[in-house]
Amino acid sequence: MIPLEWYIGLSSIIFMIGAVGFMIRRNLIIMLVCVELMLNAVNISLVAFSHYLQDLRGQIFVFFIITVAAAEAAIGLAILVVLVRNKGVVHTDEITEMKG
């Protein structure tokens, strides 16, 4: 039997890789992919908790997280398409319209 701590460790490693990727990449598409990576890491830990604590609430939460991830991907990619159409850039350090 694998201890629950291993799953939490794996989940936090993947979450941190996603967070670091979100911070270091310039491309907006990869930043959205990194958000999906972080949501998946949380899903792994929720399913592991659900299995080890013998409670199905964790798996129900994964459903809602998948719903929110789908909505977030749709809206994020729509914003990206608009941004590329209006400005022609996908790099975060070239978008400076809101700078004071």
Place this chain on the structure above:
Amino acid sequence: MLPVIIFIYFALAMTTLSILVITRRNPIHSVLFMLALFFHVAALYLFLNAEFLAAVQVILYAGAILVLFLFVITMLNLKAEIFTDPFIGEWPVSLAIGSSLLLLIFFTLRDFLPGPVGTYTIEMIQRETNTKILGRVLYTEYLFPFEIASLILLIAIVGAMVLAKKKS
């Protein structure tokens, strides 16, 4: 012994794949590595007795969300992306922040105490089947959040259409 070997394979493969996702220069390669990662996550769900969620993971994440990403990448012309620097200048700072947070989690993980176990034992789930019991909990105890989820999806559809519409 066999579960430990399988878990170690999954842990190594998932860590490697997620590092590949955030370091590849070409966005298409990143998204394809992400696809492989999602299949590994689905297999890990099977390993944790969550059969329905494994199917949902493959259908929704790999089938819908990643295809949407691939669509957008192929629609935008990103040829110049291959020749530019993929990382921002301050990347060592972000790496330091991320690894120190990870260290913090690992130090607190040693004192982890699990809570009391619930009523859905593995034998009960195997007797009733995972999908049936999940549907029962979702449509009784979590009916109101389920309705709100449909509202979130409606807002996402309308928002994406409004944003992507060309100004006339």
